[in-house]
Amino acid sequence: MVLFATITERKRREANLAVLAQIAEDFASLASEAQIMQAIGQRLARQLRLDGISFAEVDEPGESIQVKYNWNAADVPQIVGTFRFADYMTQEFSDTMRAGKAWVVNDTQHDERTDAQATAAIGVGAIINVPYFRQGEWKGCFTAMSRAQRQWTDDEVALVRDVSNRTFLRLERAAAEEALRQEAQRKDEFMAMLGHELRNPLAILSNTLLYLELTQGQDETMNYSKGIHQMNRQVQHLGRMVDDLLDVSRIRRGKIRIQRQQTDLSELVTHTVDAARSLFQQQERSLALQLPPSPLLVNGDAPRLSQMLMNLLTIGAKFTHEGGHVWVSLEPQGHQAVLRVKDDGMGIPAEELSAIFEPFVQGNTSLDRPHGGLGLGLAVVKQIIEGHEGQIQACSAGPGQGSELVVKLSLLLETPGVEREAPSVALQPPATTEAVQVLLVDDIQELAEMTGNLLG
Secondary structure, three states, X not given: OHHHHHHHHHHHHHHHHHHHHHHHHHHHHOOXXXXXXXXXXXXXXXXXXXXXXXXXXXXOOOOEEEEEEEEEOOOOOOOOEEEEHHHHOOHHHHHHHHOOOOEEEOOOOOOOOOOHHHHHHOOOOEEEEEEEEEOOEEEEEEEEEEOXXXXXXXXXXXXXXXXXXXXXXXXXXXXXXXXHHHHXXXXXXXXXXXXXXXXXXXXXXXXXXXXXHHHOOOOHHHOHHHHHHHHHHHHHHHXXXXXXXXXXXXXXXXXXXXXXXXXXXXXXXXXXXXXXXXXXXXXXXXXXXXXOOOOOEEEEOHHHHHHXXXXXXXXXXXXXXXXXXXXXXXXXXXXXXXXXXXXXXXXXXXXXXXXXXXXXXXXXXXXXXXXXXXXXXXXXXXXXXXXXXXXXXXXXXXXXXXXXXXXXXXXXXXXXXXXXOOOOOOOOOOOOOOOOOOOOOOOOHHHHHHHHHHHO
């Protein structure tokens, strides 16, 4: 009898090792998270005669758990979605998981740790839960279920834990590979869009130059003055695109320093909004401003903060329809200054609310999209805000419902009775009429010669 039990146990271990070998082969051939969870889960279910399995990601700081994949027998309810800890598990269960231990229940109807009525409703008679940890943090949970009560063996619990750890590691690699693939795809789309966006102003420049050359500026519909004005607009447009590209690159590599000093955010917002009014008038949009009655002082880089707000205003004008409205408001909230830029324009889909702040991400990347630009404005804004230790958030009820961008910056706390220091004014060098010599060095000869002509 002992010999028979020993042989049975050895065969069970050999079968478990064979399953692990098959799972290793599956890992090599499967790419997506869904494929991995389905194939591995069902292979383990066949080996242990399970009636259900599930993979879940744990967000311990947020006290929530997301069941990403759930396989059950046909007559067992499916459980997929995000749940709060309090709705999904008991305190004893979460303590067991945090301790890195397996939660093993042989009979859910008579085990005092489980809710007999709730487990019966979802068709669970016995269950194994094992946690997954990464760098000491509880990150996942794998569940094996049986409809009938059963006495789980140590080998079965060990196999469930082994498969869980291996699978979660493979899922993390699959997620990283997918993220790299999507980033490469976004970059490819961005390069195509960049070529398209550069070609348009260059085509206007070259055609305008050619037409002025052919007509010698004698055509009143496009004389020299109108042609120069048109080319100047396109040069400015090209300059803004190049500036955005350089800003994203430099800020991400830490090449741009944020030079912070005491700044009146109310005054800065007023000046920036005034500078943007001509843009809104040209595009027939309205721009409204609401300011607090007293100054709001922040420790900020005024030129960069002005650039941040101008980017938000430009985006508001671009994605608001003709006759639309953009509202700018600034107010103190506790120890923070809260800047809001709200519009009644195109709105933002819920799935894009966080992604829009990343480089190479746009809601519509097709070349025939109605609005041009590289889509780097919000990426630059985010980098500037983070350089000021602030936060930015996008809000929208969905497409066609408008959007709101909310910026929060820490306020400087003034000491009562102490007057604010006036900004220092740099001393100007005395004017001189003496001629000076300037050495121009550039690797483009035409640029050096033209700069010399302008200085001369």
